[in-house]
Amino acid sequence: MCLAVPGKVESIHDDHGTRMGRVNFGGVVKDVCLAYLPDIAVGDYTIVHVGFAISKIDEASARETLRTFEELGILEEGLAELRDAP
Amino acid sequence: MKHLAEYRDPETARRLAAEIGRIVTRPWAIMEVCGGQTHSIIRNGIDQLLPDEPGRRVEMIHGPGCPVCVTPLETIDKALAIAARPEVIFCSFGDMLRVPGSKENLFQVKGGGGDVRVVYSPLDAVKLAQRCPEREVVFLAIGFETTAPANAMAVKLAKEQGLTNFTMLVSHVLVPPAIEAIMRSPGHRVNAFLAAGHVCSVMGTWQYPPLAARFGVPIVVTGFEPLDLLEGIRRAVVQLEEGRAEVENAYSRVVSERGNEAAQRVIAEVFAPTDRAWRGIGTIPASGWRLSDAYRAFDAEQRFGVAGITAIESPLCKSGAVLQGTLKPDQCPAFGKECTPRTPLGATMVSSEGACAAYYNFRHG
């Protein structure tokens, strides 16, 4: 359940009272309903499921997550060094 | 694609898998609840990367988080009855077209002349109703909490626009009651859960601490890309090895503790809780959503008088036990014989990420 894909909001417009946006997914642009993200702005990234944006992607959290992966690499190298030390 | 490619890095995947291998000291079974997670695990071969030695292993049990798999047989039969009617344009997500009902599936109804159409979004069905006022447009509104905001908005817009030819056949299912049912079923083997990341982006994580506490299981909110899944598994294993049972959010870039409150408000307006029969599992109280009284006029069951349809599951089909993790697909007597992807008895063989189909494809090709 829940195929949702990240895309970047390129523009926002109103369709008969419903907030809609044009969202760019790696070069593919689709109209997406933004009604559930009243604070989303052009340039933000969002997760889109069946034509609806359901969450804004928090860039700081994303960076943090990737940083912990990097630290895992440093940890692993450190452990390898310990293992291989005479 | 940004926010996707970074979570597919092979070197980081290798390191995460190695780290899991380093810390595991016992056999653990982790259930991923969401069908999308199952799909990603199989498609990326992630289960192949997990430790698998006698006494030190991490086994993934594929859970009932696939609305295709758990949509009740009755709902499929009701859908088929409605779709066969000449005045109806029946709209559905593609996933549902091959799910077998008691006698046939939507694809076959389409072949027999029914106007069955695959849509990408429920809004496409509403647009169709606007464009074809002389036809009855029916949308099959299934899914977990992730899809509920979209389905709710569709019927809300239909009401606001005063459409009289749009209805929905609703069969939403909810994750927390499913986790509870699994933990209460005798013989279950689940030590920890990966909670469904996109369900939680809508509903938040606040529903899970009571479950973690009551059943003593770690619950890690997890995403869908390879690194997200491996990280979710890693955190679950850390907790298991340390004897903890807490809720952790490993998908924080998308999930917050409160979730999407705008979506939750519209869901509360459009839907109401109901008991729901889960295919292969049975009825779980308050585990589903139906249309609320304010939206009864948009209920396809009432419009087309199909509420009375009931169905009996194939006695051969053991998908319930498979979904609960108490039976492996190849332990089912019908596996590979009466039941194959081409001739599925139950939804776990129909859905490409159903556990039975996944097993079959892996072994037989």
Add this chain to the structure above:
Amino acid sequence: MADFAHFSCPTSLRDYPHVILGHGGGGALSRDLIEGVFLPAFSNPLLDRLGDSTVLDMAGDLAGGGRLALSTDSYVVRPLFFPGGSIGELAVNGTVNDLAMSGAIPKVLTCGFILEEGLPIADLARVVERMAAAARKAGVRIVTGDTKVVERGHGDGVYINTSGLGVVPPEVMVGREPPRPGDAVLCSGTIGDHGMAIMSVREGLEFDAPIESDSAPLHGLVAAMLAACRDIRMLRDPTRGGVATSLNEMAAVGNVGIEIDEHAVPVNPHVAAACEILGLDPLLVANEGKLLAIVPAAAADRVLAALRAHEHGRQAVMLGRVVAEHPRLVVMKTRVGGTRVLPMPIGEQLPRIC
């Protein structure tokens, strides 16, 4: 656009801007279609005789051990026109490519039309024009044909059947030896372009740069490959069902296992993005201008060079190898180092939400 000035009976096609049942009846209206639409586009000395059948002189082609190759295919596509092509190009290139997979040089095509009552003649003329252009580009002539009309509501506008005749030169034999472990599995370029070009029209996806169908005639490409390596084991063009289906067919027919590396699979970034949104796997999406080849290991580099030197093979890659393990199964090493079996898909791949 059909030039109505060529008509012998100038009133009729102007009176009927849409196809009617009479156009399939064999009488004057049929004649008008032939003379007003088909002949101006396809004209060649063989076709222009308009006999019930066309007699071919193949003696020169068959001298010295040349063999005939024969193929037929029917074309059903909606929408009729899409970025990068139309049903017209598909109808020519599809059959040309079936012949090319045997190492044949395509010579002539037949073409049968089933037209839906109500189809605008202008649309038919556009399709026919595209077919003629594709035929010229492929170096084939359309030498006989047929037209029938079905009632409105049956027929998706146009269905086309083309049968093709080609000649396999005496020195060519694809599959002289069966595939064996160690052989290389090659792919001539990016996958999923055609299917996603169609899907994107159907799903209303827009692109910075549109995805175009890759429909193209491949016999020249095959000839270049054969010049580099006489012992090509197998050739397949992965149309419906995509690369995964063709690889499974090759594994089954050759009774061998195949292993491919996901990192090697070439996918245009827009095709990849469109697949992500709709939940589709590019390996299961149709292609119309690509081929898969199994070649001896020692010849892989030479054949890849020949592919890449050709306009239709610029992005050719080696996908993987034939292996002794798991006969008849295709296994993929995934982008994160896991493994998965690539099964033969059952039926059409549909967009999913789950």
